[in-house]
Each structure stands twice: as C-alpha cells, then as structure tokens.
Amino acid sequence: MNGPINVYSEIGKLKTVLLHRPGKELENLMPDYLERLLFDDIPFLQDAQAEHDQFAKILTDNGVEVLYLEDLMAESLVSDEVKEAFIDEYLSEANIESDETVATIKEMLMAIEDKRELVDKTMAGMQVTELPEHDKNSLVDLMGNDYPFAIDPMPNLYFTRDNFATIGNGISLNHMYSETRNRETIYAKYIFDNHPRFKDQDIPRLYCRNEEHRIEGGDELVLSSKVLAVGISQRTDAKAIEKLARNIFKENMSFETVLAFDIGEYRKFMHLDTVFTMVDYDKFTIHPEIEGDLTVYSITKGEKDLVIKKEVDQLESILAKYLGVESVQLIRCGGGDVAAAAREQWNDGSNTLTIAPGEVVVYDRNVVTNELLEKAGLKLHKLRGSELVRGRGGPRCMSMPIYREDI
Template sequence: MNPLNVRSEIAPLKKVLLHRVGREVENLTPDILDRLLFDDIPYLEIAQKEHDAFAGLLEDNGVEVVYLEDQIAEVIKDDDLRREFIEQFLDEGKVFSPGERSAVKDYFFSMNNTELINTMMAGVRKREVPKIANCSLNDMVDSEYPFILDPMPNLYFTRDPFATIGRGVSLNHMRTDVRNRETIFSEYIFKYHPDYRDCEIPFWFNKNNTSCSIEGGDELILNDKVLAMGISHRTDAAAIEEVAKKLLYDEQETFERILAFKIPNKRAFMHLDTVFTMVDYDKFTIHAQIEGQLKVFSITKGQEDGLKIEEEEDTLDNILKKYLKLDEITLIKCAGGDEVDAGREQWSDGSNTLAIAPGEVVVYSRNHVTNKILEENGVKLHLIPSSELSRGRGGPRCMSMPLIREEL
C-alpha cells in the first residue's frame, strides 16, 4: 500500500498528521505576537485538552492519528541524521554567530530525542543556555531580545508546511521566515522516516529549489482530476506553475487540471481554505465575500512539456459546476452572510472544516450559527471545543494534514 494517498477533500479519512500544541505557545509575548503571526496567546492547558478532544474524535471515527513530534523523533535516532538536522535547523533559525551556535549545539546534544524536538519547537530562551562565549562582535553586543531561537507556535497548523497530493507531497516554502523552520520537520520525515524512506515519495514542490512561496492552506483537492490552488497573501503564482509542471506531467498521477483562484492579498483572506472548503460532493462552505465574480486561471498540459493557461472571470458557483461537472452545487455562507454573525464566526474560522467522509465534517463548536446552517443543509457535524485553539486563527482543516484517504 502506498504510504500516501490523497485525491479528494472529502473521501473517508484514514490517516492524519497532527501536532499537539505545546510549550511554544507559552513563549509568546505581546511584543512578538504580530511577528509570529498570532493575535492572542492561547492558554496551553486548555488548548491541549481541546486538541486531545480533536485527536480523540478522529480516532473514534476510525482515523489513525500520528504526531509530527513523534515522527521526527523517530527519524533522528540515526546519529548522523540528528547532527545534520540540528545544523540545518540552526541555519534556518539564523543562528550564525560562533558563540551562540556552539552553545546551542551543546545544549541540544545534551538532550534525548524527544526533549530535543520539544525544545526546538518551543524555542530557546537565552537564559536556558549555558554561558555563551564572546567569540564575535555579534556575541558581545548586548541584546534585550529573550530568544536565541524563536518559538514555533504555528506548528499545530500542520496543513501549511507541506501538502499531500496524490501519492506525493508539496514541500512548501513558507511566506514568512518565522514559519520556514516548520518545513524542515516534514522534509526529514518524508525523506528518512521508516514509513517513507524506501518509497521514493515525489516532491511536487521543493522549498530548497526556489524562493517563491506556497502554503498548504492554498492547496485543495477537489477530485482525482482537479486541484484548486489559491494565489493569495501566502502563495505565489510562480509556485503554482512549479507544482503544475511536475504534477500534471507525472504519468502515475490522475490530475489533469489546476484551478488557480486569485483571492484578495490580505490577512483576512489568508489562504484559499480560509474562505472556501469542500464538505460534500456538491456542497462547499464559503466566506460571503468571494461569492461574486472571481478571476480564475485554468492550467492544463500544453505543448512540448509546457503549460496551457486560460484566464476566465465567473462566479465560484459557475466555476465549480463547470469543472466538477455538476448540475447544481450548494454554497453555504459562513453564518449565512449576516454582517455581524459572519464577521465574528469568520474570525474563528467558521468556513474552515475538515471532512472525514462525504457530507461529514469536523467543526469548531463555537461557530454555532454556521453549524446550524450546515446541519440544515444535510451535513453531519462533529463538534470540537475551541476557545483556545481558535486564538491561532485556524480551523480543523488547518490543524490537520491528511496522509491517506480512501478512493471515492
């Protein structure tokens, strides 16, 4: 059995990668929230209980749950890989001054693998590391900034650093430096973990070969032939072209078309899945503000290994009917489009759902107006608590990376 298989947003979910929110959120302070892409500081104890409820719900519905932190800890049992991983992590974290780098390496090498990974994710405070030798001007300059390595609070949104597409992955280059270290974990897992190392996993996009950005929230698999991608605040058009050149020409894959949606370049429309998710064959949740005319680029194979790109402007309704070959579809607006309710529930990701089967989705319990409308449209809901998880501005889809779905 192929260790990766995802050709639908709604096919029965069999295996998923999560990260249980950890000490990294307790290293958030008001002064660094904006730079680390957070609006608030979750209360860790409650956030972990909520995340455990999420994982438990998935397991109760027949989904195998694996954790990012466990998978990478298994990879670095190999001493050579462990050393290589630490060096790359320090490079990505821009720890270049000799004194700091030497001290942090000694600190990391003193830990077992589980401690090491949890510490990397949590961030490294200066006071945690033994005295740093003043080997350079950088080491000697007094700085009030408390961290040598920043915390990684966005890690519980496992959707973004990579995306499973078909039997391969898009190993993503994140828009912001503060998130690029996240991708190292998935890179080592898919290259070296026992589940994958002998399987020749194809990379449809490789962050190491480009400077353009792409994030998993902008990659939605509508069916085994059509992939939707967002040209957004976080994903470049050039990155979508790179995916298309590899994915559409792969002879073992079924995908024939990529629909690139141009969405507003602002944080409220951060990713395509912030404003649009698939909940059934013909049902979609949406942010009301994308209901009008959209600019879409249809990308298919062209001549001589090139791409054929056609631009069109139409409503989301018509675009989906056309390319998914459906007579009718239902667009379910967040909170029914009400100005107040939709504004509040969009803020807590009312449009961001995780389908575990056709017409069966996981949602945040707090978005009660949207949830009632989903039920009225025949969608089966699994509610999870979310008072703290939602402070990170991501929903159940954002917090999960499907690894295996059944074929529809």
C-alpha cells in the same frame, strides 16, 4: 493500500491524519513579538491541549489513525549522523548571528539523548537566559541586544496543514511565506527522508522547500482525482502555483486541471481554506465577502507548456463543470448576516475538515454557520474552539491527511 500517501479528494473517508499537539512553543509567545510570530493572541496552553485532545478523539472515534508530527520526527532521527545533520540544518535557519552561540546551542542540543525531548525543544525555541555563560569573543556577542530569544519558538506548528501538503500519492514540501514558519518544513523533510514509514517509498516531491516562490498547504485543495484548487493569497504566489502545476503534470498523475483562485492578500483571509472548503460531493463552505471579486484561472497541460485561461462564469458553474456534477451548493459562512459572516469567518467557520462525504469537524462556536451546514444535510462533529482558534486556524488547518479512501 497502494502506498503510504493517498489523497485524491477533500472528502474521501479519512483513514490516516497528521497532527501536532500544541506544546511549550505556545508558552514562549510574548505580547511584544506576536506579529513577528504570526499570532494575534496568546492561547492558554492547558486548555488548548485539552481542545486538541478532543479533536484527536473525534478523529480516532471515527476510525482515523492519528499520527503526531513530534513522534514521527523523533522516530526519524535514526542515527547520530542524522541527528547531527538535523541540528546543523535547524541552527543554520535559526537566524543566530554569533558563531559562538551556534556552537554553544549545538552542544546543548546534541547532549539531549531522548529524541522526543530534543524534538520538543527545537519546537519550543530557546530563551537567552537558558544559555550557559560562554566566552564572548565576537562583536555580536559583546554588543548583545534586548531580544529575549536565542531561537524563536514555532507556535504555528499545530497548523500541520501548511508546511507540506499531500497531493495524490505525493507531497508538496512548501516554501513558506515567512521566515518564522519556513523552519517548520525541516521536520517534514527529515520525516520523508528518514522515517521507516516513508523512506524508500518513491513518494513524488511536487514542490521543494528551497524553491524561490512561496506556497502553503492551506491554499492547496484536492477537489477530485482530476482537479486541484490553489489559492493566490497572502501566503501563496502565482509563480509557485505554475511551478507546482508543471511538476504535477510531469509526474503523469491523474490530475488534469489546477484552478487558481485569486482571493487577494489579506490577513483575515490568509489561505484559501479559511474562506472555502469542500464538504460533500457537491457542497462547499464559502465566505460571502470573497465572491464578488473572486477571479478563477484554469491551468492545464499544453503541448509545450501550461495553458492558462481566465474562467468567465459564476463560481458555482465553474466548480460544477470541473467536478462533473449537475450543480453545486455554496453554503455561506454566517448566512446573510454581515456581522455573523465576518465574526464566524474570523473564527474559522469556513475552515471545516471533512472526514467522509457530508461529515465534517467544525468549531462549536460558529453557531450560525453550523446551523446552515446541518440544514444542508451535513453531519457535524463539534469541537470546542476557545483557545485553539486564537491562532487563526480551524480543523482543516490543524490536520494533514495522509490517507483518504478514493471516491
């Protein structure tokens, strides 16, 4: 291995991946606050964990090293000073108005000696009823409110794809679309700054969490060692893509082109990888609804700045040109059936995780799309997807490749 991170494709044999096993943060979801926390439903934690364990087993059975976000974060709290700095930063972004409440919670968190227990608690959030009685000297404290949480939970954490992205041998530590999810990126910051596996490894930082413009990992696809695809979506804006491209070109990595896919700002599409993923050298899954209005822009490095052009051609031809293949095959989610396409895209039929060329992990429930994938010659590992899918994310969303073999 050349370093701890190596991701120059979407399809190279997967060797190391980062997951987060759903925890008590899902039990802090409440119907009245689902929209605030970017959920449409409440998964049953016990079954969600069983499904996630099956996902991890599929990966390990196929030779993939599985790392867990919660373990890496605990191992990154290498000193009392780092622990306190983490807690201070975590609380500064927890949207707590009362200084007295911040001080009370900090004392509670600092008192947790077990590092993994501390990390789990920061992910789960904290209900107001968990706080001890303390002197209420501020107007904010005395007024109070009916909101049940002193600190919101982070139920989206099992979608490890989004808060940072591995590109080449670097990372894009993302600025997330919502305040709810932006706190998630604190964990990646501390892992890459302090964990023995990554610290002092000279890992390029291709985007920073404190940037002004939003970008999320579900919109960042590494199509080859020369080409990235990034979605302009509900969660990622064009300015962020330009900044990412400039930073990548400055690093003198092998990437020559960034293809920006304008998929529109729709909740049902959310990220590029919910409607488009690469499954083989010349095969992609795609949701047919985006094809008609899809606009693709190419971004390359010019003498003075970026060169940005609108690509005027069919998507298949654009992909074939930039990937250097004779042609590509688009496998349409749900086939030609409008209802099946809409239903299976909602249940992440287009969100596949490729673990080797032509070999993918999918939800078992998307039977129409799965049959089409098999007819196209792909090998499928089918994952039970009853509870995990309620968070609106599939196998790609739930995984962050750390190391892939080059192709």
